[in-house]
Amino acid sequence: MHGNNPLKVLAPADAVPWISRRALLGGFGVVGLSIAASAGLSGCGRSQGFAASAVPNGEVGNQLNVYSWGDYEDPEDIADFEATGVRVQLDSFGSNEELIAKLAATRGTSGYDVIVPTGVYIPQMAANGLLQPLEHALIPNMANLDPEYLDQAWDPGNKYSLPKAWGTTGYVYDTRIIKRELTSWQDFLDAASKEAAGKTAVLEDSWEVVAIYLAAKHHDMNTEDPTLLDAAEDYLVNTLAKNIRAFNSTIVSTGIPQGTFALMQAFNGDARQGMLSSSDPERWKFVFPTPTANLWMDNWAVATGTQHPDAAYAFINHMLTPEAALREVQYIGYHTGAKGLKEAALADKMELPDLVFPPHDVLDRLKSAVLNEAQERRVQILNRMESKAGA
Amino acid sequence: MSKLSRNSVGVAALAFPTWAYLAFFFIIPVALVLWYSFGFKPDLFTAHDNSVLSLDRYFETADPTFLSTFWNTLQIAGVGTLICLLIGVPFAYWLAVKVPSRWRALLLALVLVPFWTNFLVRTLGWQILLAPEGFLSDALQTMHLTTGPLSILYTRAAVQLGVVYNYLPLMVMPLFVAMDRAGASLREASRDLGANRWRTLWQVTLPLAAPGIASGCLLVFIPLMGDYITASVLGGAQGNMVGQLVANQFNSAQNWALGSAMAVVLMIFILLTVAIVGAVILAVRAVLRHNRRVVMDRTDIESAVIEEAAA
Numbered sequence: 189m190h191g192n193n194p195l196k197v198l199a200p201a202d203a204v205p206w207i208s209r210r211a212l213l214g215g216f217g218v219v220g221l222s223i224a225a226s227a228g229l230s231g232c233g234r235s236q237g238f239a240a241s242a243v244p245n246g247e248v249g250n251q252l253n254v255y256s257w258g259d260y261e262d263p264e265d266i267a268d269f270e271a272t273g274v275r276v277q278l279d280s281f282g283s284n285e286e287l288i289a290k291l292a293a294t295r296g297t298s299g300y301d302v303i304v305p306t307g308v309y310i311p312q313m314a315a316n317g318l319l320q321p322l323e324h325a326l327i328p329n330m331a332n333l334d335p336e337y338l339d340q341a342w343d344p345g346n347k348y349s350l351p352k353a354w355g356t357t358g359y360v361y362d363t364r365i366i367k368r369e370l371t372s373w374q375d376f377l378d379a380a381s382k383e384a385a386g387k388t389a390v391l392e393d394s395w396e397v398v399a400i401y402l403a404a405k406h407h408d409m410n411t412e413d414p415t416l417l418d419a420a421e422d423y424l425v426n427t428l429a430k431n432i433r434a435f436n437s438t439i440v441s442t443g444i445p446q447g448t449f450a451l452m453q454a455f456n457g458d459a460r461q462g463m464l465s466s467s468d469p470e471r472w473k474f475v476f477p478t479p480t481a482n483l484w485m486d487n488w489a490v491a492t493g494t495q496h497p498d499a500a501y502a503f504i505n506h507m508l509t510p511e512a513a514l515r516e517v518q519y520i521g522y523h524t525g526a527k528g529l530k531e532a533a534l535a536d537k538m539e540l541p542d543l544v545f546p547p548h549d550v551l552d553r554l555k556s557a558v559l560n561e562a563q564e565r566r567v568q569i570l571n572r573m574e575s576k577a578g579a
Numbered sequence: 580m581s582k583l584s585r586n587s588v589g590v591a592a593l594a595f596p597t598w599a600y601l602a603f604f605f606i607i608p609v610a611l612v613l614w615y616s617f618g619f620k621p622d623l624f625t626a627h628d629n630s631v632l633s634l635d636r637y638f639e640t641a642d643p644t645f646l647s648t649f650w651n652t653l654q655i656a657g658v659g660t661l662i663c664l665l666i667g668v669p670f671a672y673w674l675a676v677k678v679p680s681r682w683r684a685l686l687l688a689l690v691l692v693p694f695w696t697n698f699l700v701r702t703l704g705w706q707i708l709l710a711p712e713g714f715l716s717d718a719l720q721t722m723h724l725t726t727g728p729l730s731i732l733y734t735r736a737a738v739q740l741g742v743v744y745n746y747l748p749l750m751v752m753p754l755f756v757a758m759d760r761a762g763a764s765l766r767e768a769s770r771d772l773g774a775n776r777w778r779t780l781w782q783v784t785l786p787l788a789a790p791g792i793a794s795g796c797l798l799v800f801i802p803l804m805g806d807y808i809t810a811s812v813l814g815g816a817q818g819n820m821v822g823q824l825v826a827n828q829f830n831s832a833q834n835w836a837l838g839s840a841m842a843v844v845l846m847i848f849i850l851l852t853v854a855i856v857g858a859v860i861l862a863v864r865a866v867l868r869h870n871r872r873v874v875m876d877r878t879d880i881e882s883a884v885i886e887e888a889a890a
Binding site: 282283285286288289292293312316318389429432433434435436442445446447448467567571572574575577578 | 624625626642643644647648651706707710711712713728732733734815816817818819830831832833
């Protein structure tokens with residue numbers, strides 16, 4: 189009985205040839221390492237003791253776990269990658285804090301291989317050992333990226349990350365209710381207390397909400413000055429809050445077709461998705477507000493403790509092909525940072541390209557958010573606004 | 580080993596699945612939450628630490644945001660329970676007393692039909708229904724019942740509607756069982772003794788259904804206080820519930836210590852509310868009983884017995 193197969197394991201018969209001695213030893217090695225790691229954890233205190241990442245060995249394997257923002261990859265691109273024999277498990281998070289928390293709490297045993305953090309969080313995540321340095325040699329398609337989007341301040345030399353998508357924050361309004369032309373953050377505040385009173389939505393993001401006021405008054409959006417933040421609190425809590433109907437970062441894409449709000453603070457790609465699913469896109473207008481707004485970038489990165497590093501690199505490499513980039517930009521509505529993407533998208537007759545490729549004068553005035561000591565104060569301001577609006 | 584202790588060991592062993600389940604999935608998690616609530620969040624990258632124990636997280640929960648949200652939640656839960664009761668009592672009475680028994684099973688099944696669908700999906704369904712550009716809004720405008728689009732979504736009214744919809748079956752089921760248990764023979768006896776329909780309802784059916792009413796209210800009120808899905812999906816700035824704050828501390832802010840303290844405060848408040856309402860109801864019942872009691876004079880009874888004997 190099964191005399192020709194000396195290896196007895198509980199696995200499908202066709203998988204048995206793959207379960208080699210080397211794989212078994214590798215498996216034991218992982219167990220050994222995690223025991224060592226947990227021993228290290230109890231010995232060295234809380235910030236030590238991450239499970240070790242597997243080392244790339246050229247075998248892509250058949251499983252990859254991706255942890256990204258909700259609905260942030262074109263399913264066709266995922267399907268294309270799965271056609272190479274790797275099953276992709278795609279999970280989603282709603283905020284960088286949630287991502288960081290899951291990675292930090294599990295100490296490298298989250299099971300996730302590829303993650304998508306926002307640029308400003310990368311320095312702290314790297315310093316706390318959550319990110320695996322990238323092996324650029326395994327991602328040849330990074331040559332397809334526009335150098336303009338590489339080597340950012342928060343990750344010099346792209347040691348830990350490569351651009352996935354970038355976008356900016358603005359607002360979208362219903363031209364049936366707000367009949368005048370809005371162009372600045374001051375116009376946003378003005379409309380929120382007039383035509384759109386009680387029908388305004390802002391992002392549930394303390395930095396973005398406080399930035400509305402700071403930008404409107406031509407202050408530095410990243411200020412740590414307590415007097416400016418006090419002034420921001422006074423206006424936002426006592427004047428703006430009562431006109432706000434929702435603090436929500438994800439309702440723009442449904443709020444536009446549902447017509448629930450007249451004025452919504454929004455990321456450009458989300459606003460575009462909402463307008464495309466509206467029965468009357470002409471009714472809505474997106475504004476890249478003056479004088480400035482946030483320029484943010486989400487990035488591909490590999491989590492510490494990854495058990496499928498080859499698949500992770502293969503996946504990132506796949507998503508950086510020009511074909512995948514073109515599909516991604518059309519699906520999610522954010523520039524992926526690929527070279528010549530605008531030309532390719534225009535040639536492909538992409539809808540509402542102006543929302544994805546802002547003109548140069550807009551790009552020049554955008555600034556990136558910084559996480560600084562005043563972050564807690566910003567969270568406090570948002571909490572007080574929510575409390576006031578809910579009272 | 581005595582026979583008694585042998586027997587009780589045997590019974591405890593038979594009940595093993597139940598108490599093991601309770602221990603692992605209720606007592607231990609609640610104890611952990613309690614333990615975490617005395618800890619703190621050391622840095623952005625660590626969710627909790629219990630190396631220094633303090634009550635500071637409890638003082639942090641006492642901020643205006645938590646309190647005003649808690650007050651909102653209490654209102655939504657209180658009003659929601661009341662509406663469920665007002666809809667549930669007549670419906671359960673009708674179902675238990677008036678409906679022919681062959682239809683009863685079908686109607687009960689219809690009450691439970693919404694439970695075949697996922698809670699979140701049902702709530703999202705209301706989002707589509709209540710949208711200003713949705714068909715309900717269009718229909719109301721076409722019939723000239725409203726001027727302008729429906730403006731309920733992302734308000735407290737939407738949350739109120741959502742929770743009543745989501746929790747009504749939990750009220751109807753125990754009410755139905757209690758009303759059914761009150762039984763046709765007791766109602767008939769009440770009428771034989773001269774009580775009219777209202778008096779039968781108030782003095783026979785409802786008092787007998789009281790345990791069902793109480794368990795229905797608890798089944799609706801307690802989970803409703805901790806609900807956050809309905810509020811996240813249908814509520815905007817004005818429909819926020821305390822469950823969202825707890826969830827935010829665990830998910831977004833990753834401050835397990837503060838989240839645990841909030842959860843403990845929430846549990847204590849729910850217990851207190853239930854205890855106070857329970858005490859008030861018991862007091863009212865005691866007063867009612869005192870006022871309604873019929874004092875039988877001993878001489879009356881004796882004379883009645885004598886008369887009967889004479890006859």
